[in-house]
Amino acid sequence: MVRANLKGVNTVRKTLAGGTVVLYYYHRATGRRLKGSLGSPEFVRDYADAEQTQVQKRKGTIVGLIRDYTLSPEFAKRAESTQKEYRRMLTKVEIQFGTMPLAVLEDPRVRSDFLKWRADIAISSGEREADNRLSVVSAMLSWGIDNGQVFSNQVSGFKRLHKVDRSEKLWLPEHIEAFMKVAPREMQRALILALHTGQRQGDLLKLVWTNYDGSRISLRQRKGAQRVTVPCTQALSRMLDGMERSAMVILSTKTGRPWAARYFKRQWEEASKAAGITELHFHDLRGTAVTMLAEAGCSVPEIASITGHTLKSVHGIIERYLARTATLATAAIEKFENASSTDFANRLQTTDRGEGKTTAKLFK
Numbered sequence: 312m313v314r315a316n317l318k319g320v321n322t323v324r325k326t327l328a329g330g331t332v333v334l335y336y337y338h339r340a341t342g343r344r345l346k347g348s349l350g351s352p353e354f355v356r357d358y359a360d361a362e363q364t365q366v367q368k369r370k371g372t373i374v375g376l377i378r379d380y381t382l383s384p385e386f387a388k389r390a391e392s393t394q395k396e397y398r399r400m401l402t403k404v405e406i407q408f409g410t411m412p413l414a415v416l417e418d419p420r421v422r423s424d425f426l427k428w429r430a431d432i433a434i435s436s437g438e439r440e441a442d443n444r445l446s447v448v449s450a451m452l453s454w455g456i457d458n459g460q461v462f463s464n465q466v467s468g469f470k471r472l473h474k475v476d477r478s479e480k481l482w483l484p485e486h487i488e489a490f491m492k493v494a495p496r497e498m499q500r501a502l503i504l505a506l507h508t509g510q511r512q513g514d515l516l517k518l519v520w521t522n523y524d525g526s527r528i529s530l531r532q533r534k535g536a537q538r539v540t541v542p543c544t545q546a547l548s549r550m551l552d553g554m555e556r557s558a559m560v561i562l563s564t565k566t567g568r569p570w571a572a573r574y575f576k577r578q579w580e581e582a583s584k585a586a587g588i589t590e591l592h593f594h595d596l597r598g599t600a601v602t603m604l605a606e607a608g609c610s611v612p613e614i615a616s617i618t619g620h621t622l623k624s625v626h627g628i629i630e631r632y633l634a635r636t637a638t639l640a641t642a643a644i645e646k647f648e649n650a651s652s653t654d655f656a657n658r659l660q661t662t663d664r665g666e667g668k669t670t671a672k673l674f675k
Contacts, residue, residue, distance in 0.1 A: 320345065320358070373416075374409035376460055377401050380451045383458070390513060390533040392572070400447045403432075413461055416452065422465040429472070438472035445469060482506070482599040486588055494582035500550065501562055501579070502596065507547040509600030509618035510539075512593050516570045518561045523551055537619040601628045 319339040326332050336345040338358060347353030380386055381398060389397070407428055415421055425445060432441035448466055455461035487506070491499055504515055514532050522530050526548065529540045543551065551561070558567040564574075579593050597618065604614045611625045620628070647656075 320349075322349075371413050372409065373411045373413065374405050376413060376451065376455055377405055377409070379458075379460065380454050383454065385454060388536055392513065393534065397447050397450075400444045401451070403444060404448055404451075413455075416461050416465060417463055419465055422469075425466050426469070429469075433472055442471045442473050480591055480595045480598070481602060482591055482596055486586075486591060489586040490582065490588060493585040495565075495578070497562070497565060498579060498582045500554070501575075501593075503547060503550055504562065505593065505596040506600055506603075507544050508541045509597050509604070509614075510541075511597060512575070513572065516560070516562055516572065516575060519559050520556050520561060523561065525552075532619045539617065539619045541617050598628050598631075601625060605629050 321337045321339050323335045323337065324332060325335060334349070336349060336354065337343065338345055343357070343360075345354050345357040347357070381394075381401065386394065386397070408424075425448060429441045429445045432444060445466055449464060449469070452461055452464040452466065456464060487502065490502060494502070501515065504510075504518075505512070508515070508528060510530070511532070511534065513534075514530060517533070518528065518530060522528055523543075527540050527542050529538075531538050554561075557563075558569070560569045562570060564570060576593075583589070583591065601614055601618060601620070604617065611622055611629070614620070614625050615622050618625070
């Protein structure tokens with residue numbers, strides 16, 4: 312008899328009149344009884360037929376689209392944490408809309424159905440969760456358009472309920488100084504590495520020593536699979552060259568083990584709390600790095616080549632973050648005052664019109 316490890320099988324135990332106990336097996340999704348003993352050729356054949364029936368039933372519905380999307384190479388390229396979160400939310404979508412025919416998605420009125428669903432989620436689970444679920448639906452529909460399964464995305468461009476303004480969430484020098492005074496050395500290293508590379512936490516925790524060649528850090532980002540090479544600043548090289556390479560990863564715990572994401576987050580939050588920092592997160596170091604590069608005079612393409620952002624994302628970060636800093640404004644005024652092309656403006660002075668003079672004159 313062939314051994315089988317088949318999912319979605321319900322086992323029912325029944326005692327016959329003579330006291331004999333028999334087992335009956337059913338395909339959970341279809342309710343179809345599976346003949347033969349567990350793992351027998353007859354059983355496996357019935358199971359395969361039931362599975363095929365289920366696949367055919369899913370075709371042309373949202374649940375089928377969900378299955379195809381989550382099995383696609385595009386989905387596989389997403390970070391593991393993103394895949395897990397998408398699957399969690401798509402399970403909720405399947406419960407609510409799984410049997411909906413794909414043809415219905417072409418009707419503009421379906422947008423109101425999704426927005427009503429989001430409104431209910433906002434009440435039960437919060438606005439952020441509600442927006443995120445609808446964002447996943449939109450991402451799936453966009454994928455469906457690219458792959459010829461649907462022809463429109465009726466929820467594209469929806470207005471988010473949850474507003475997040477992190478334009479003031481910059482790690483300023485005083486924040487960094489306070490953090491470095493109280494944080495464990497492992498957290499200090501993480502801050503320096505993030506501030507000097509502009510990389511995500513997940514990518515930094517995965518960095519191994521072979522990613523560093525003595526002058527540059529090269530890595531393939533997990534989100535988007537972007538390949539970036541970051542030349543090290545003197546401060547970063549000094550830190551890396553002075554570290555013992557007792558672990559395979561660059562950032563490790565005190566015992567030399569790789570960080571688990573949750574444990575790292577907990578340790579980071581404890582260090583931030585000890586420094587009196589409650590509104591800033593590790594991810595804000597990425598935006599801070601972009602801001603510092605812009606303040607140093609780097610162009611948008613130069614910044615993107617280091618951080619791995621798209622040009623559009625860099626523009627967006629600069630628009631949000633630089634409005635809150637005075638560094639570029641001060642530099643701009645200095646250039647304004649010292650440029651020959653603006654000399655005429657720098658020599659302007661008001662005069663008293665009552666004396667019959669011009670309203671403004673140039674300094675001699």
